[in-house]
Amino acid sequence: MLEALVISNIILWIAVVILALLVFALTRQVGILHERVAPAGALMPTSGPKVGELTSELALTTLDQKTLTIGGLNPNGMATLILFVSPTCPVCKTLVPTAKSLAGAESNRLELVFASDGDSLEQHQAYVRDLDLSAYPYVISQELGMGYGVSKLPFAVLIGSDGTLESKGLVNNREHLESLIESMDSGIASLQEYVEKSRDQTEPKVVEQTS
Numbered sequence: 001m002l003e004a005l006v007i008s009n010i011i012l013w014i015a016v017v018i019l020a021l022l023v024f025a026l027t028r029q030v031g032i033l034h035e036r037v038a039p040a041g042a043l044m045p046t047s048g049p050k051v052g053e054l055t056s057e058l059a060l061t062t063l064d065q066k067t068l069t070i071g072g073l074n075p076n077g078m079a080t081l082i083l084f085v086s087p088t089c090p091v092c093k094t095l096v097p098t099a100k101s102l103a104g105a106e107s108n109r110l111e112l113v114f115a116s117d118g119d120s121l122e123q124h125q126a127y128v129r130d131l132d133l134s135a136y137p138y139v140i141s142q143e144l145g146m147g148y149g150v151s152k153l154p155f156a157v158l159i160g161s162d163g164t165l166e167s168k169g170l171v172n173n174r175e176h177l178e179s180l181i182e183s184m185d186s187g188i189a190s191l192q193e194y195v196e197k198s199r200d201q202t203e204p205k206v207v208e209q210t211s
Helices: 002-036 091-106 122-129 143-149 175-185 191-202
Strands: 058-063 067-070 079-084 110-116 137-142 155-159 166-169
Touching: 002 166, 058 143, 079 091, 091 110, 091 175, 122 137, 155 175, 166 175
Parallel strands: 079 110, 110 137
Antiparallel strands: 058 067, 079 155, 155 166
């Protein structure tokens, strides 16, 4: 009886050790996969102004009848994140709280502006009330959207404090919005450029030998 108990304990410990080794191997593979998978960033379209270009000043009037200048040098020394939304866009509605949260976390260097066009004035006013956007500038301007090549929503544009277009793209979640800020901090314009640079750094270089 005692011998059987000892044997069962030995088998149990062997199984535990094997399981531990399997978990370690799987953890290592997950880490390797994580390094190989490129981060999901905002999809940057080819239309509109290019990242790195200086933006032009555009004088606009907000929904609450205040004057707002978008583009060009920001006298407050702040970057400007413009989120293009629509009261009829379901994805936009879910993204607005995320944008507000991100703007709060980056409030020392970032100003958040909401932009839209079309729809009735009453719809926009109700949209601002329902999503509690009264603390943020909200502009209705077809010219602004066309100027930055906005064709689908939600769309975000990040302008640096010096008026440089830092990043832009279609955004669906916080990770996409954060990728715009990461582009500004890193100097890498887009996910595509990041992937290309990463590939160039990891690919072995062939050194030609001369005889």
